[in-house]
Amino acid sequence: MQDNIIVRTITRILIPFIQLYGLYVIMHGDSGPGGGFQGGVILGSSIILYVIVFGVDQGRKIIPEKLSDTLNSIGVLIYAGIGLICMIFGGKYLEYNILPLGSAHFASHIGMLGIEIGVGITVAAVMITIFFETARQER
Amino acid sequence: MIDLILLLFLVICAIAAVHMKDLLSATMILTAYSLIMALVWTNLNAVDVAFTEASVGAGITTVLLIAALSRTKRREED
Numbered sequence: 576m577q578d579n580i581i582v583r584t585i586t587r588i589l590i591p592f593i594q595l596y597g598l599y600v601i602m603h604g605d606s607g608p609g610g611g612f613q614g615g616v617i618l619g620s621s622i623i624l625y626v627i628v629f630g631v632d633q634g635r636k637i638i639p640e641k642l643s644d645t646l647n648s649i650g651v652l653i654y655a656g657i658g659l660i661c662m663i664f665g666g667k668y669l670e671y672n673i674l675p676l677g678s679a680h681f682a683s684h685i686g687m688l689g690i691e692i693g694v695g696i697t698v699a700a701v702m703i704t705i706f707f708e709t710a711r712q713e714r
Numbered sequence: 715m716i717d718l719i720l721l722l723f724l725v726i727c728a729i730a731a732v733h734m735k736d737l738l739s740a741t742m743i744l745t746a747y748s749l750i751m752a753l754v755w756t757n758l759n760a761v762d763v764a765f766t767e768a769s770v771g772a773g774i775t776t777v778l779l780i781a782a783l784s785r786t787k788r789r790e791e792d
Contacts (some may be wrong), residue, residue, distance in 0.1 A: 600765075608761040616769045623777055702774055709781040 586628045593621040597695075604691040607685065611691035615698025622699075623706050635694055643700050643707070650697030659687045715759050724750050735790050741779045748772040 597617035604610030626634035658669045666673030672684025673679075727747040734740040748771030755764035 608765050613762075613765045613769050616766075620769070620773050620777070624773075627777070634763055668732070706777065706781065709778055710784070712785075 581626055586624060589705050590625060593608075594618060596698075597621065601691050603694040605687045614691070615695035616702060618695065619699040620703030622703050624685070626710070629637070631707065631712070635707070638703055638707075640707075644702050646696055646700035647704065649667025650693045650700065653693030653696070654690055655694070657686060661686070664678065672701070674712050717754065718753050718759065720750055724754065737746070737783055737788055737790055738780070741783065743778060745776045748775070750783050 594617075599616060600609035601614030603609055604614065622634070622638060625637065626648045641679065642682075659668050660663075661673055662668055664673050669686075669690070671683045674682040674686060676682040676685055724747065727743055727750060731740050731743040733745060734743060748767055751771065752764045752768040755761075755767055
């Protein structure tokens with residue numbers, strides 16, 4: 576598909592909008608439908624669209640194997656770290672409203688947003704990794 | 715009324731996906747199944763589940779199944 580100019584141009588135009596929508600879904604996960612998982616899948620599918628159109632080798636230049644493996648772990652660490660910070664301040668695991676950020680409502684909002692961001696990063700990186708491992712041609 | 719029509723399409727898609735010999739057609743019918751399932755979830759006021767069904771079932775699963783199909787044969791053998 577690399578020599579088809581219509582597909583390439585439309586992909587270049589469309590990818591930023593897909594990623595913006597994925598970030599919107601992650602950010603509004605606590606106040607509406609959507610959340611970290613769905614937004615992460617949408618973010619990952621934008622990269623998968625790029626790889627389908629421009630090929631696996633070009634895609635590995637944008638997302639090297641080391642970067643996707645690192646992002647896998649960073650998301651899990653954000654999730655576990657926020658839970659452990661809540662325990663350090665004297666609450667239970669993931670009890671956000673104990674955090675010292677002013678009101679309990681605001682602390683709960685910030686904690687939930689951090690969890691959504693961590694889940695989104697991990698899900699996007701895992702989807703990209705699964706697709707790369709499935710699409711790789713053995714020679 | 716609309717949910718009966720959707721469930722009828724759902725059953726037709728499920729049976730067709732199982733009995734199809736051409737695996738690429740079966741994948742596409744499975745995508746249609748996921749999309750109708752997302753409509754059923756929306757009809758049941760479960761918007762969050764419908765969102766997940768539409769993005770994972772109709773998006774990622776199709777891409778992964780086609781990527782797996784590219785490494786094997788397109789037709790099923792008896």
